[in-house]
Amino acid sequence: MAPYKSDYTRNFSKIAMGNMSGVTDVSYFHDYDDIFGNRSFFTFLSEFQRGQPQLVYVEVTMLIVIMIAAYVTNIILVLVLTRDRQMHNWTNYLIVHLCCVDILLASAAPFIAAARITQGWTMGSGVCHGLMYTMTLSATVTMWTMVLISIERCHTIVKPFKRGCIYDKLCFAGTLAVVWAACGLYCLPLALYFKERTFPLGGNEVVICTLEWPAVGASYIFTIPALLLTFCIPLVVISVNYYRVFKTFWKSRARLKTRDMPLPSLSTDSRSKERGSPASVGKHHKNLPRQTSNVDANRTIRFKATAFSGKDVRVVKVLVMLVVTFFLMWLPVMIMILLIQLDGENFQRHMLKSHHFVGVLCFTLCNAILNPVFYGLLNESNRNGLRKLFIRT
Incomplete structure (x- = not known):
């Protein structure tokens, strides 16, 4: 049996990794392993013998x-x-944290551009281990930061006079530390199994940075929980939190029509000083009289409550829009990863190319631009702060 296996291996290598001079946009390489059998390796960021080499300028510019x-x-x-x-x-502390994560995510762009220009992988084993790990970690931390924002918003509105754990400095820092540690451990397989591999191509040898799992089916063991932890569970938590927020507003409006208590607010911290900020819009007025004989005073109170509630609703809409945008922009990457796994099993004809993956990746990286735009331009307080910043400078 040994000679037969050796001959099969050589024949498969000649077919899969031989001279590919007639093939364009090479994005897969193959080998044969005693445990895995026939295996394919997607190049992810590298692409060889490109049919339209001028596209690299478009990719790098983007x-x-x-x-x-x-x-x-x-x-x-x-x-x-x-x-x-x-x-x-x-x-705003959570928003600043989100901005820092977006900066970390955007920092991967030069490395991707370098891989597109050089085609092969020339940045060494360390960058190969760390690049995809850093990008996946940043995306996962971003999503769970959105979850923390939704939890804070929900707690502020549903239980406005009950001080939660997140409002303690040590607990706040500890929560972020736990998020980073948990996401870092979960994404660790990408750092371990993204490796440099050398393959023959056109009489030469090329180096790629590819994902090499240690066991059969390990890719699905990682990817399926990724869908749950990065999309499904956060989506459920965020949806439930914002449902409770809008349900509270709906009940408050019903009470307002019957001249009961004014609408609740989105106040995050009772010590917040800025009335126009996302955390302090619509502060509760604890000292408002429950009853008064002055009709004009009642109308003034209801008018102020309605005005503040309108600001609060706009803040919630911005947060919901931010979350929805994140899902829409990261979902294509998750779908692409699943397609790469399925396409890699089709040894007869691979459909996906590296430029497909890079194009989806560029689209996803735009999320790092939209996050601050939504918070900075769609919020009145931040716009005022932006004007002050440029006036000072």
């Missing part, structure tokens, strides 16, 4: 523009939220 735009928008928003002490509240 990546550089995305990186610069993400840096500028996120840094500006961080300055707006940190320079003014009146903007210091728990929601």
Whole structure:
């Protein structure tokens, strides 16, 4: 049996990894293993013998523009939220954390551009291990930061006078540390199993950075929980939290029509000083009289409550839109990863190319630009802070 297996291996190698001079857009390589049998390796960021080599200029330009735009928008928003002490509240702390994660995610763009220019992998084993790990970690932390924001919003509205754990500085820092540690451990297989591999191509040898799982079916063992932890569970938590928020507003409007208590607010912290910030819009007025004989005073109270509730609803809409946008922009990457696994099992004819993956990746990286734009431009307080920032400079 040994000679037969050796002959099969040589024949498969000649067919799969021989001279591919007639093939364009090479994005898969193959080998034969005693345990796995026939295996295919997707090149992810590398692509050889491109049919349209001029597309690399478009890809690199897009990546550089995305990186610069993400840096500028996120840094500006961080300055707006940190320079003014009146903007210091728990929601803005989470937004600053989100901006920092977006900057980390955008920092992968130059490495992707370098891989597109050189075609092969020339940045070494360390970058190969760390690049996809860092990108996946940033995406996962971003999603769970959205979850924390929804939890904070829900707690503020549903239980406005009950101080939660997140409002303690040590607990707040500990929560972020747990998120980073848990996401880091979960994404660790990508750091371990993204490796450099050398394959023959056209009489030469090329190096790629590819994913090499240690066991049969390990890719699905990782990918299926990824869908749950990165999409399904956060989606359920965020949806439930915002459902409770809108349900509270709906009940408050019903009470307002019957001249009961004014609408609740989205106040994050009772110590917040900025009335126009996301964390302090529509503060509760504890000292409002329950009953008064002055009809004009009652109308004034109801008018103020309605005005503040309108601001609060807009804040919630911005948060919901931000979450929905994140899902829409990261879902294509998750679908692409599943397609790569399925396409890799089709040894007769691979349909996917590396430029498909890079194109979806560029689309997803734009999320790092939209996050600060939504928070900075769709919020009145942040727009005012932006004006103050440029006036000072």
